[in-house]
Amino acid sequence: MTQQPTTKTAKATKTAKAPKPAVACLCGCGETTRGGTFLPGHDARMAGNAARLYAENGDDSAIKALPTDALRSKAIGMAGRLRMQAQAKATREAAKAERQQAKAQAKSTKAGKPSEVPPAILEIEPVKVGRWTYPARQVVSGGNTETQRNERRDGSGNWIPVS
Ligand SMILES: [Zn+2]
Structure with missing residues (x-):
């Protein structure tokens, strides 16, 4: 029974000592x-992280804050690779953008071709619909002729095909 208090004391001391210096x-x-x-x-x-910061902004303060030469040279090497990767990516994206632009241009040229030969429009006798007559025209486009009349008698409306 004499040992018990001793054990208790030791335990308490250990507990009190426990927190190590936290770094x-x-x-x-x-x-x-x-x-x-x-x-x-x-x-x-x-x-x-230091390498990324250096590669992106040229900010080497984070590299300087690294605690060892080994880490600093590692970070500088990584930054170099990151820069090369970023450059390669930028080059790829520029090429892609160029291709897309060329494609869009080709497309608009293609789409614009028919309008280079504007349809011929011939005014014809007004057509009568019910009690009213409406301005009429013939549109010749690509070998097809379509007769249209205006949906308004003063000609200010849309042109609709006459069947
Ligand atoms: Zn950490």
Whole structure:
């Protein structure tokens, strides 16, 4: 029975001692490590983020903030690759845009061709519909002739085919 208090004391002491110095992971994830600079894998993550920032904005402050030369050179190497990738992508997209423009142009040229030969319109005698007469015309387009009359007697309406 003399041991019990001792054990209790030891336990209490251990509990009180428990929190180890918490070190915030340097990558900025907000988590704490067990004494190291980074959580596992977070050094690579920080280097990757720094590389992206450098590749996109030329901002090397994040690279300078990396704790070791090894990480800095890794980040710079990654930034170089990212830049090359971005350039390749931009080139591909420019080529694609060019192709699409050419395609759209070809299409509009094609669509515009028939209108290059405007249909011939011949005025003809007004047609009588019921009590009224309406302006009429013949539209000759592509070898077809269609007789149309205006839906308004003063000719200000739409032209509709006369069957
Ligand atoms: Zn982290």
